[in-house]
Amino acid sequence: MKKRLSVTLLVAALTAASANSAQDLSRYGDDGLRAELASIAESEVALLVPMRDGVGLSTNIWRPKGAKGPLPTILWKTPYNEHVLRGSTARFAAEAVRNGYAFIVQNERGRYFSQGKYEILGYPQTDGYDTLSWIAKQPWSNGKVGTLGCSSSAEWQLALAAMNHPAHAAMVPMAAGAGIGKVGPFWEQGNFYTGGVPRTLFAIWMYGVDNPLRAQLPQDLSGPMRARIAQYNDLDTRKPDVEWKKHIWHLPYASLLSSLGEPPATFESMIARGPGDAEWKKGGLYDDSMGWGVPALWFNSWYDVSIGPNMALYNHARSVNSDREASANQYVVVGPNPHCQFARLGKDYKVGDREMGDASFPVNQQIFGFFDRWLKDQPKAFAADTPHVRYFTMGANRWQSDAQWPPKAAQPVRMYLRSGGNANSMYGDGLLSFEAPRADEPKDSYRYDPANPVQTIGGGDCCNGGVVIPGAFDQRQISSRHDVLVYTSAPLQEPMEVTGFVDAVLKVSSSAKDTDFAVKLVDVAPDGTAWIIGDTMLRARYRDGYTVPALMQPGTVYTLKPTPITTSIQFGKGHRIRVEITSSNFPKFARNLNTGGPNETEREAVVADNAIHHSADNASYVELPVVKR
Numbered sequence: 001m002k003k004r005l006s007v008t009l010l011v012a013a014l015t016a017a018s019a020n021s022a023q024d025l026s027r028y029g030d031d032g033l034r035a036e037l038a039s040i041a042e043s044e045v046a047l048l049v050p051m052r053d054g055v056g057l058s059t060n061i062w063r064p065k066g067a068k069g070p071l072p073t074i075l076w077k078t079p080y081n082e083h084v085l086r087g088s089t090a091r092f093a094a095e096a097v098r099n100g101y102a103f104i105v106q107n108e109r110g111r112y113f114s115q116g117k118y119e120i121l122g123y124p125q126t127d128g129y130d131t132l133s134w135i136a137k138q139p140w141s142n143g144k145v146g147t148l149g150c151s152s153s154a155e156w157q158l159a160l161a162a163m164n165h166p167a168h169a170a171m172v173p174m175a176a177g178a179g180i181g182k183v184g185p186f187w188e189q190g191n192f193y194t195g196g197v198p199r200t201l202f203a204i205w206m207y208g209v210d211n212p213l214r215a216q217l218p219q220d221l222s223g224p225m226r227a228r229i230a231q232y233n234d235l236d237t238r239k240p241d242v243e244w245k246k247h248i249w250h251l252p253y254a255s256l257l258s259s260l261g262e263p264p265a266t267f268e269s270m271i272a273r274g275p276g277d278a279e280w281k282k283g284g285l286y287d288d289s290m291g292w293g294v295p296a297l298w299f300n301s302w303y304d305v306s307i308g309p310n311m312a313l314y315n316h317a318r319s320v321n322s323d324r325e326a327s328a329n330q331y332v333v334v335g336p337n338p339h340c341q342f343a344r345l346g347k348d349y350k351v352g353d354r355e356m357g358d359a360s361f362p363v364n365q366q367i368f369g370f371f372d373r374w375l376k377d378q379p380k381a382f383a384a385d386t387p388h389v390r391y392f393t394m395g396a397n398r399w400q401s402d403a404q405w406p407p408k409a410a411q412p413v414r415m416y417l418r419s420g421g422n423a424n425s426m427y428g429d430g431l432l433s434f435e436a437p438r439a440d441e442p443k444d445s446y447r448y449d450p451a452n453p454v455q456t457i458g459g460g461d462c463c464n465g466g467v468v469i470p471g472a473f474d475q476r477q478i479s480s481r482h483d484v485l486v487y488t489s490a491p492l493q494e495p496m497e498v499t500g501f502v503d504a505v506l507k508v509s510s511s512a513k514d515t516d517f518a519v520k521l522v523d524v525a526p527d528g529t530a531w532i533i534g535d536t537m538l539r540a541r542y543r544d545g546y547t548v549p550a551l552m553q554p555g556t557v558y559t560l561k562p563t564p565i566t567t568s569i570q571f572g573k574g575h576r577i578r579v580e581i582t583s584s585n586f587p588k589f590a591r592n593l594n595t596g597g598p599n600e601t602e603r604e605a606v607v608a609d610n611a612i613h614h615s616a617d618n619a620s621y622v623e624l625p626v627v628k629r
Contacts, residue, residue, distance in 0.1 A: 033090035040065060041097045046083070046113050046226040049106065051130045058083065058113030058226075059106040059131075063140060064097050070142035072169075072375035073102040073135050077122065078153045079111045079209055081236045088343055091364075092148065099368055101375070102140060106131060108156070111209075112235050113217060113226065118210060120190075120266055121156045121179060121284030128160040136167035144169040144375045148367070150299075150340040151463070152209075155179030155190070158286035158313070164293025164323060170374035172367050174299040175340045175462075177306020177313075181285035184312035186563050187546050190285050191306045193275045195538035195562050196546060197516055198590040198600065200248055201305065201464040203256045203267050210265045211237060244465035248587045254600040271600050276546035286313070291322035295329035297370040299363070302394065302534070303338045303351055303460045303470045308501070308566040311405055318388075332405065333366070334391040334568070335359060338470040339462030352458050352471025354531055357397035393497060394472075394533075395523065395570035406500025410625035417487045417506075417579065417612060417620040419444055426479040426530075430487040432579055437619055443611040446483045446582065448515060450591045450605040453584035454478060458532045459520075467587045475522055475530040478580070485581040485612055488524060496571045500625030501564035504536070506581070507618040508560055512608035513551040513596025514541045518585045521565050521622070522578035530578060534565035537589055541596070551596045557613055579622055583610055 028036060037043075041062040048056030060083050063071060074096050076082070082089045082105050089105065096103040109127055110118025122128070136143045145167045147157045154176035161171060173179075178190045188194055192202050215235055217226065242260060250256050254271045258264065273279050281287065296317060300310045311332070318330045335345050336356045342363045349359035372381035387401035402408060415432050417423075421442030423430030430444065458473030479486050504519045520535040541549040543560050552558060571577055584591055593605040614620045 028091075030086040030090055033094050034085055037062060037085065037090070037094045037097060040094070046230040047223065048115070048226070049131060049134050051109070051127050055109055055116035056114070057106050057109055057127060057131065059104060061102060061104050062093055062097055063102045064100060067100070067140075071100065071102045071140055072142050072371070073104060073145045074371065075104045075106065075131065075135065075145055075147050076149050076153055077106045077108060077128065077131070077147070077156055078149065079108045079118070079122065080152070081112060081234055083107065083112065083230065084234060088150065091343075095364060095368065099372075101371070104135070110214075113230065115216070115219065118212070119283065121152070121159070124156040124159040124284045125163055128156060129163055129165055132165045132167045142375075143167055146170040146172065146371045146375050148172045150174035150342075151176075152178070156284060159284050159290070161292055161294040161296070161317075162286065162290035164291065164326075168294050170371055171294045171296045172299070172370065173296060174342060175301065175304050175306070175310075176298070177304065177310040179284065179286055180306070180309045180313055181280050181287040183286070183288040183309055183316050186309040186312050187275060188306070188309055188563070189275055189280050191309070192270055194589065195536065196275045196542035197537045197539050197592070198253065198271065199305070200467065200587050200590055201461060202270070204244055204465040204467070205463045206265070206267045207239065207242065207257055207260070207262065210267065211239075212263055212265045242465065244467050245587070248467055251603045252601045253590045274546065274549070275542065288316050292317045292320040293323040293326050295326055295374055296331070297367065298330070298332040299342055300332060300334045301337045301339065301341070302334065302392075302567055303336070303472070305339060305460050305462045307334070307460060308564055311501075311566050315405060331370070331386060331388050332390070333361065335361060336392045336394050338460075352469070352473045354394075354472035356392070356394060359392055359397075361399070391499070391568050393499065393568045393570050395572055396495070396497065400568075406625050407627055409627045409629065410500045411628070412623045413626040414621050414623050415489065415577065417581070417614045419487070419614070423485040423487060423612075424482045425484060426476065426486045426488070428486060430485060432487040432489040432577055437614055437616050440615045443509070443613045444485045445609060445611045446485060448483060448583035448594070448608045448610050450584070450593050453586035453591050454481060454484060454518070454582045456585050456588040459535050459588070461588055464588075472531045475520070475532050475580070476528065479522075479530060479578070483582055487579045487581075489577040491526070491574050491576055492571055493573065495573050496577075497569070497627040497629070498571065498624045499568040499627050501566055502534070502625065503564050503623045504562055504579075504621075505623070506560045506562075506620045507557055507613035508540065508611065509555055509557050509613065510540065510552055510608050510610045511554050512594040512606055512610075514539065514592065514599070515552075515594050515608045515610055516540065516583050516589070516592040517560055517562070517610070518582050518589075519562055519565070520580040521567070522580060523569060523571055524576040524578050525572075526574045533569050534567050535585060536562040536565050537585060538562040539592060557618055581612055583608065
């Protein structure tokens with residue numbers, strides 16, 4: 001109890017301490033923030049910073065007016081239109097200048113005023129490295145740079161961290177998982193896949209970002225003229241609106257964008273690869289064969305698209321021995337929010353439809369304290385005894401901390417999928433039990449029809465044109481379906497905290513040559529509300545690894561081990577733990593057409609009769625990291 005109280009008091013104290021510095025800026029809208037920045041900063045706009053191949057990247061710089069002496073620098077690199085500051089970028093810029101930093105926003109190559117051809121993540125190991133070198137050589141620079149950003153503006157930082165550039169003093173990657181290729185058990189290729197199943201968000205996201213036929217300024221335009229044009233033309237083209245909830249059904253999946261009239265671009269090249277293709281290593285993705293050389297303060301969240309790979313990468317960064325100072329100075333904060341919504345954490349916080357209580361956390365105060373520690377040589381700015389892991393436990397609705405992830409106190413507890421052979425829907429006889437099956441229990445069967453997939457309701461997702469709203473939502477609409485197997489525990493006699501990686505082991509069979517198996521973890525309240533906690537998925541052909549796909553033989557029982565669900569949830573007294581199994585989670589994931597062929601280029605589907613086995617010799621179960629305090 002003392003530890004829990006101390007963490008709560010720590011967060012409350014930090015929040016109070018940061019209130020005065022952040023309070024004024026939090027009241028400003030975008031116009032107010034830009035006006036504030038204009039009053040306190042001198043700026044350079046649309047400056048072309050040269051890369052090693054001669055390509056210039058458009059760069060905006062804000063420095064404190066009248067600053068004396070070299071300045072530390074915060075770099076925000078982005079594929080988005082953020083040269084005209086808005087939202088969180090504008091707040092960070094104004095606060096950075098107030099705190100004595102130069103603040104830089106740079107567009108990735110091939111985006112807006114930047115020259116060259118766009119590539120996802122923007123060549124972090126060349127363009128990122130060259131940008132750091134350029135900053136360090138400027139007369140106004142103290143030679144130390146911190147990188148900052150959320151989503152894609154965080155993801156490019158990861159591969160750069162492996163380069164250990166001498167000027168790269170610290171980094172704050174926020175919601176950065178799509179920069180990861182392989183790390184630990186996760187081989188998601190930047191979340192393009194989960195368990196070998198394509199995530200639809202990337203097709204939708206690329207429609208907005210990838211534009212190979214973009215308009216460009218003349219190459220020989222003078223710097224002053226570029227700055228002048230930037231005042232009234234940002235080259236921000238708007239593509240035709242798409243009704244994604246309707247268009248996401250299009251087959252074949254590989255022509256989702258070309259069917260709209262789009263020219264061939266990044267999506268087409270990526271969907272042509274399998275998850276084990278060697279081409280993935282040639283881009284900007286980080287993988288766990290690389291080193292790590294930069295102290296980092298990570299911000300992640302439970303309802304994000306990439307929480308599992310993010311936490312695995314955090315662990316990897318702490319374990320790499322190539323730079324001991326860097327590995328010893330990795331810190332992570334995990335909130336209950338969806339993707340990049342850290343600024344919204346506060347009192348009476350709600351994620352989806354679920355109340356989370358007071359989720360306040362001093363995000364900006366911690367970020368600038370961390371940068372002050374590493375860019376200004378102020379050791380006390382970020383306390384030495386700051387816990388390495390701080391995380392919000394849902395259900396209990398409180399912040400907790402630990403020295404490691406998962407917490408040292410987390411111990412695996414196995415719960416078995418059991419039934420009398422009729423676990424179909426929440427009205428069936430499916431049971432989630434601490435006791436292993438003692439006899440030859442009958443399998444549970446269901447029919448998966450790709451023309452009638454199970455709908456996605458909430459969970460972790462982002463950036464998908466509104467086809468999925470991330471967060472905690474009631475799953476009873478889904479668990480009422482006959483093609484969803486539902487296994488529910490008895491009501492808990494006391495609260496049970498699950499914090500860490502949740503593993504599932506499934507014994508499966510199918511009438512099809514290939515199909516998918518989706519797993520969902522659910523918290524069932526005493527009134528029956530079934531809150532989604534997390535989900536995962538595995539395409540059966542990848543059960544033995546992504547480089548060795550193998551089709552199924554009808555009726556043969558196989559072992560599937562999907563990548564873990566990652567969370568911190570306290571199942572309350574009287575609550576029940578539920579696991580749901582089915583073969584689709586659409587439109588979050590593209591449908592398996594069950595043919596065993598090149599799924600992404602096919603139009604015709606096959607109905608599959610799938611089964612989960614849970615006899616004494618073929619037990620199916622989940623392993624929960626249970627924390628007893």
